[in-house]
Amino acid sequence: MTEWGLEQASDGSALYVFAVCKDPEPAAFAGLPGVTTGERLHRLRFGELTAIVQSVRAADFTDEVWQVRMSDRDELGRYARAHHEVVSAAAASCPTVPLPLATLYHGEKRARQALLDETERFRAALERTADHSEWGVKVYAAESPVPEPGSDPIPPPAPAVRSRPAPGAGLAYLERKRGVQARRERRHEDALRLAETVDAAFQDVAAAGRRLRLHSPELVEKGHVQVLNATYLVAKHRAAELGALTGALRATTGARIDISGPWVPYSFVGEVQ
Amino acid sequence: MTDLDLGRDAYPVPGPQNTNLADILERVLDKGIVIAGDIKIDLLDIELLTIRLRLFVASVDTAKKAGIDWWETDPALSSRAARNSLQDENRELRERLEALESKTDEASDRR
Amino acid sequence: MERGVVPWDSPEPLSGPLGVPLVDLLDRVLATGVVISGDLVIAIADVPLVRLSLHALLSSVSERVPAPWADGGPL
Amino acid sequence: MTTSRLDVDSDQLGRDLVALVLTVVELLRQLMERQAIRRIDQGDLTDSQVDEIGTTLMLLDQRMAELCDQHGVRPEDLNLDLGPLGTLLPRD
Numbered sequence: 315m316t317e318w319g320l321e322q323a324s325d326g327s328a329l330y331v332f333a334v335c336k337d338p339e340p341a342a343f344a345g346l347p348g349v350t351t352g353e354r355l356h357r358l359r360f361g362e363l364t365a366i367v368q369s370v371r372a373a374d375f376t377d378e379v380w381q382v383r384m385s386d387r388d389e390l391g392r393y394a395r396a397h398h399e400v401v402s403a404a405a406a407s408c409p410t411v412p413l414p415l416a417t418l419y420h421g422e423k424r425a426r427q428a429l430l431d432e433t434e435r436f437r438a439a440l441e442r443t444a445d446h447s448e449w450g451v452k453v454y455a456a457e458s459p460v461p462e463p464g465s466d467p468i469p470p471p472a473p474a475v476r477s478r479p480a481p482g483a484g485l486a487y488l489e490r491k492r493g494v495q496a497r498r499e500r501r502h503e504d505a506l507r508l509a510e511t512v513d514a515a516f517q518d519v520a521a522a523g524r525r526l527r528l529h530s531p532e533l534v535e536k537g538h539v540q541v542l543n544a545t546y547l548v549a550k551h552r553a554a555e556l557g558a559l560t561g562a563l564r565a566t567t568g569a570r571i572d573i574s575g576p577w578v579p580y581s582f583v584g585e586v587q
Numbered sequence: 588m589t590d591l592d593l594g595r596d597a598y599p600v601p602g603p604q605n606t607n608l609a610d611i612l613e614r615v616l617d618k619g620i621v622i623a624g625d626i627k628i629d630l631l632d633i634e635l636l637t638i639r640l641r642l643f644v645a646s647v648d649t650a651k652k653a654g655i656d657w658w659e660t661d662p663a664l665s666s667r668a669a670r671n672s673l674q675d676e677n678r679e680l681r682e683r684l685e686a687l688e689s690k691t692d693e694a695s696d697r698r
Numbered sequence: 699m700e701r702g703v704v705p706w707d708s709p710e711p712l713s714g715p716l717g718v719p720l721v722d723l724l725d726r727v728l729a730t731g732v733v734i735s736g737d738l739v740i741a742i743a744d745v746p747l748v749r750l751s752l753h754a755l756l757s758s759v760s761e762r763v764p765a766p767w768a769d770g771g772p773l
Numbered sequence: 774m775t776t777s778r779l780d781v782d783s784d785q786l787g788r789d790l791v792a793l794v795l796t797v798v799e800l801l802r803q804l805m806e807r808q809a810i811r812r813i814d815q816g817d818l819t820d821s822q823v824d825e826i827g828t829t830l831m832l833l834d835q836r837m838a839e840l841c842d843q844h845g846v847r848p849e850d851l852n853l854d855l856g857p858l859g860t861l862l863p864r865d
Contacts, residue, residue: 391608398611415615450610457864484827485820487834492810498863502718526613530854531864533609545613574606580614647731647757655733658755658763719863720855721800725807758808760815 328372329358329419332400334365334429334436335410342407349396350374360426361433366404367425375418405578411439412580439583446521446547447576449556453512453542454534454570455505508569509542515563519555520546524581538570547582731757791844795837796851796861802837803862806830 330349338357348355348368358365373379383389394415401412419425429436517523523546534540548556553576560573645653738750757763809826812818818826841848853861 390612394608394611394615397615398606401615412615414617448614450613479828479831481824484824484829484831486827487831488810488813488823488827491806491830495807495810498865526617529609530856543613574610577610577614581617584617644732644734644736647733647755647763650733655735657753658733719859720861721803721807721863724804725811728804728808729811758811760812 326372327369327421328375329422329425330368330370330375331358331413331417331419331425331429332366332368332397333404333410333412334363334440335404335408336363336440337408338364338366338404338410339407343400343403346400346403347396348400349393355400358422358425358429360429363429363433363436365425365429366400367422370418372420375416380416401578401580409440409444410578411436411443411583412578443547443579443582445550446579446582447550447553448545448579448581449516449520449548449553449573449575450545450577451512451516451542451560452529452540452544452572452574453509453567454538454572455508455541456570457537457539505539505541508567511567512542512563512569512571513544515559516544516546516556519552519559520548522547522582526581541569545577545581547579548576550576728756728758731755731760731763788844788846792846792850795840795844795846796853798840799837799851800861802830802833806834 332348332355340357343355343366346355350368350370353369355366355368358367383393397415401410404410405412419428513523513525523544526543526545528543529540531539556573556575560571563569564571645655650656732755734754734756735752738748738752739746740748740750755763759765809830813823813826840846841851849864851862852864855861
């Protein structure tokens with residue numbers, strides 16, 4: 315339920331804010347569609363900074379509408395890409411602090427006031443990410459199924475013929491189960507070590523690094539398990555080292571390492587703990 | 588997934604179209620700079636059932652350090668405690684027995 | 699109704715152990731031995747209905763935490 | 774909160790109920806199996822006790838496989854996905 319405060323714009327419009335920059339080039343983003351049709355992206359000055367905004371129909375951006383949108387994969391993808399497109403265009407022209415998806419205000423006056431309160435944090439974020447870009451690193455280990463040595467999984471004997479199992483059968487069963495458990499734990503430790511190795515190598519080159527939530531297995535290619543999903547803030551002049559570093563890590567670890575970027579530093583504009 | 592090719596100049600930003608959605612979502616949905624938007628996206632707001640839980644969970648060692656060892660001192664629960672309380676009872680019985688015996692000796696001396 | 703203004707943020711990713719199945723976690727919890735004591739109050743619409751107060755020791759049997767009666771005793 | 778009607782078709786519900794019961798049993802069975810292995814590692818059990826434990830667990834494992842067969846439940850159906858917590862049982 316959207317809270318219709320007093321300052322709600324009379325014509326039922328709201329203001330979508332994409333990013334905050336020092337002095338963005340209008341040409342960089344003016345032609346982009348943004349998150350709605352029929353409204354031009356424009357700049358909103360607040361103090362010494364500038365936000366890139368778009369006026370939208372408030373009814374299209376309420377809490378309920380967003381919830382429905384969030385649950386529809388294509389809709390979510392469309393809005394995420396539209397948001398990202400504007401942020402990327404701005405970042406190509408000047409240092410930019412991207413805002414999270416669906417940052418909305420009732421109107422320009424309200425937006426300016428809210429953004430002004432955060433000027434200090436925007437300036438700090440701009441400083442920290444100036445001349446840096448973000449690189450995503452995902453590491454996958456092959457998920458070899460733990461083979462049951464010797465007999466395949468015990469075929470269930472026909473109920474009628476089940477007699478007392480031979481002595482020692484229990485011992486053998488436990489030994490096998492112990493082996494399966496030990497192999498599983500070893501595989502798990504190897505995965506953790508692999509993740510640490512790759513993360514440490516990138517931390518050396520990066521100014522900062524963050525671990526994101528690991529992707530669930532359905533998203534990951536069959537037979538692989540994701541062991542590291544991290545993102546790093548790397549100074550532009552060191553970006554060239556990443557190619558060689560990735561190659562070397564692939565060689566030494568034998569794991570599949572995907573690197574993506576350069577990105578606008580989305581993951582490094584938050585609070586610095 | 589566009590593989591890393593560093594031929595391009597260092598500050599191009601990948602077009603949003605050829606980047607995979609998971610990478611974008613992980614970033615645009617991230618906390619980022621926390622400023623309050625006017626519209627709160629609220630996914631879970633179950634008011635009906637509230638469970639108020641005050642639980643103290645600790646490993647056995649930490650619990651012992653914190654002086655919590657009721658499972659050791661409660662005779663019904665722990666064999667050691669059971670043995671100790673058994674020994675206490677035996678000692679008591681023996682003491683009472685001795686007291687009784689000494690009384691009967693006195694009685695027999697006076698006769 | 700004044701809606702609290704809450705920043706849009708996603709929960710910190712759970713840095714739980716990488717892909718460890720819950721059954722293994724339970725197994726390790728039992729191996730360490732865990733003491734649970736506390737109160738649980740279940741209320742509906744702020745009316746407390748059920749109260750559960752418990753003292754529980756959950757642990758594998760070992761010399762550090764022996765079984766309260768000889769092995770093979772009643773369950 | 775968007776409310777959606779939950780339409781239940783009964784035999785699917787029956788199968789899901791059986792699967793849930795078997796999931797709980799399988800969780801306990803695997804937990805006891807791991808605990809048994811830990812206890813045996815302590816080395817204070819006689820060989821016959823160990824063999825007895827192993828045989829019991831093996832028969833339970835077989836019985837579990839039979840039950841799954843009878844109810845058309847595949848082993849992976851017993852494994853619940855707990856989202857950020859991972860899975861209930863190992864995946865292999």
